[in-house]
Amino acid sequence: MKNQLQKNYAVVIIGGGPAGLAAALGAREAGAEHVLIIDREVETGGILNQCIHSGFGLHYFKEELTGPEYAERFSQQVLSSKIELLTDSYVLNITPDLKLEVISRNHGYLNLQAKAVVLAMGCRERTRGAIRTPGFRPAGVMTAGLAQKMVNMKGVLPGRRVAILGSGDIGMIMARRLVLEGCQVVGVFELHPYSSGLSRNKVQCLDDFDIPLHLSTTVAFIHGRKRVEHLTIAPVTTQYVPNLNQSWDVKCDTLLFSIGLIPENELSARLRIKMDPSTGGPQVNSTMETSLPGVFACGNVLHVHDIVDFVSEESLRAGRFAAELALGMRRPGDNIALYPGENIASCVPHSLSSDREQIIYLRVKQPVKNATLSIGDRYEKKFKRLIPSEMVKLTLPPKILDHFFGERLRIEVSSGEAE
Ligand SMILES: Cc1cc2nc3c(=O)[nH]c(=O)nc-3n(C[C@H](O)[C@H](O)[C@H](O)COP(=O)(O)OP(=O)(O)OC[C@H]3O[C@@H](n4cnc5c(N)ncnc54)[C@H](O)[C@@H]3O)c2cc1C
Numbered sequence: 001m002k003n004q005l006q007k008n009y010a011v012v013i014i015g016g017g018p019a020g021l022a023a024a025l026g027a028r029e030a031g032a033e034h035v036l037i038i039d040r041e042v043e044t045g046g047i048l049n050q051c052i053h054s055g056f057g058l059h060y061f062k063e064e065l066t067g068p069e070y071a072e073r074f075s076q077q078v079l080s081s082k083i084e085l086l087t088d089s090y091v092l093n094i095t096p097d098l099k100l101e102v103i104s105r106n107h108g109y110l111n112l113q114a115k116a117v118v119l120a121m122g123c124r125e126r127t128r129g130a131i132r133t134p135g136f137r138p139a140g141v142m143t144a145g146l147a148q149k150m151v152n153m154k155g156v157l158p159g160r161r162v163a164i165l166g167s168g169d170i171g172m173i174m175a176r177r178l179v180l181e182g183c184q185v186v187g188v189f190e191l192h193p194y195s196s197g198l199s200r201n202k203v204q205c206l207d208d209f210d211i212p213l214h215l216s217t218t219v220a221f222i223h224g225r226k227r228v229e230h231l232t233i234a235p236v237t238t239q240y241v242p243n244l245n246q247s248w249d250v251k252c253d254t255l256l257f258s259i260g261l262i263p264e265n266e267l268s269a270r271l272r273i274k275m276d277p278s279t280g281g282p283q284v285n286s287t288m289e290t291s292l293p294g295v296f297a298c299g300n301v302l303h304v305h306d307i308v309d310f311v312s313e314e315s316l317r318a319g320r321f322a323a324e325l326a327l328g329m330r331r332p333g334d335n336i337a338l339y340p341g342e343n344i345a346s347c348v349p350h351s352l353s354s355d356r357e358q359i360i361y362l363r364v365k366q367p368v369k370n371a372t373l374s375i376g377d378r379y380e381k382k383f384k385r386l387i388p389s390e391m392v393k394l395t396l397p398p399k400i401l402d403h404f405f406g407e408r409l410r411i412e413v414s415s416g417e418a419e
Helices: 018-029 046-050 067-079 144-154 169-180 199-209 266-270 308-326 398-404
Strands: 008-014 035-038 054-056 084-086 089-094 099-104 108-119 123-125 141-143 161-165 184-189 217-223 230-235 248-251 254-257 261-263 295-297 336-340 344-348 358-364 368-375 379-386 392-396 408-418
Touching (some): 008 018, 018 035, 018 046, 018 108, 018 308, 035 089, 046 144, 054 067, 067 308, 089 266, 108 308, 123 144, 144 254, 161 169, 161 217, 169 184, 169 199, 184 217, 184 248, 295 308, 336 344, 344 408, 368 392
Parallel strands (some): 008 035, 008 108, 035 084, 108 295, 141 254, 161 184, 336 408
Antiparallel strands (some): 089 099, 099 108, 217 230, 230 248, 344 358, 368 379, 368 408
8 A cells, every 4th residue: 555645635534443434435325536534553453353243234124233343344335435444544634734744654744634534533441540430540440441451352351250330331331341351240339320321231241240339329439559459449429428337348340441432532632623521522513524614423433323334324424514614515514403402412414404414413411211302492301211321312304403493493302200
């Protein structure tokens, strides 16, 4: 690939995970000629390469695949669609006129020009520092995702007796993986009174393997000078304050953190793109375009997804709209503003167009049973149960959207029982 790289592209996509791969396919489908994906890893697939468990693709391919199998399907399509790949290469900076500074193992320092850029940089895990867990700083403390990489890609166990703080999906999946690899998982400790991962992961990873889940508890202290020796676990009050009078000790040699993901938005912040504090990602309109014209966003860099199938679907759209813009077709601006109301933590996109079908992704703040979700005063949908860890997808046809023309819409849970 050395010296063949052209410098001007219709669409440049930053990140070759499921979001970047789908965005590139979307851009090609919409007619963009020169499409480039840049990824800092040596191969495409993003975080899916380390997710060797099954459960991917149920919505998109209607079959159950592992993470690498899911990524492979998209990578093969990318390879046969004349999309250029620049791997082992890191995007250092983007300028507002869409020039990219890249460092590449094979090509050195590069300056590229794009007509449209798609941000698809994914997210990283929150670490111990983010929640300031008290205690010593011994070996054996790491994020669940790092343990996943060690076990699934390097064939190395992080320890033998493992505790997990946080019941996020990666933590629960790792609890099961470590039991299958012969470790003892002494418990999963969750601050909230409910699990913070998908219900299916709680059942298949914890319940089926008799791994105890302790709700409303936290790690109050990490003991051990060289290696983790034990943890002090404490129940928390309704204000999430540890009650040390009722604490107990758990012996273990490893503590994994599964306490949430942070969208990788350093490039977006430098571009001064408008951000949404509730998602940690950029604000986007119905074409997934950010506040900076020509810059689009999709996947986990936009908002954290729990199901990769939604990432692919959203990113295909982002790629198509980026290609349209690169080809000189600009759609009329959106005519409906959307913002979160009662018990809604976040919603994406941030504005809608009544011209075509619109897909909205949202999360609730608190679990609720028999809920009614409403948009403005003309749309309602009933749900048996809504929980913060499971993203809701709503599809609104133009005939409903027509009623909302020119409005500022609140999306909210208008009735339901708190769990
Ligand atoms: C540790 C971990 C485990 C997960 N496990 C699951 C799971 O089991 N099931 C599930 O459904 N979801 C899981 N997820 C969620 C998963 O991230 C998403 O479903 C999906 O992978 C998001 O796709 P993406 O393309 O947005 O991000 P990613 O897959 O993270 O891809 C982003 C890509 O961008 C690249 N990149 C970032 N910045 C730059 C830069 N400046 N220059 C060049 N390249 C860059 C990265 O190298 C990476 O390849 C997991 C997430 C994490 C972090």
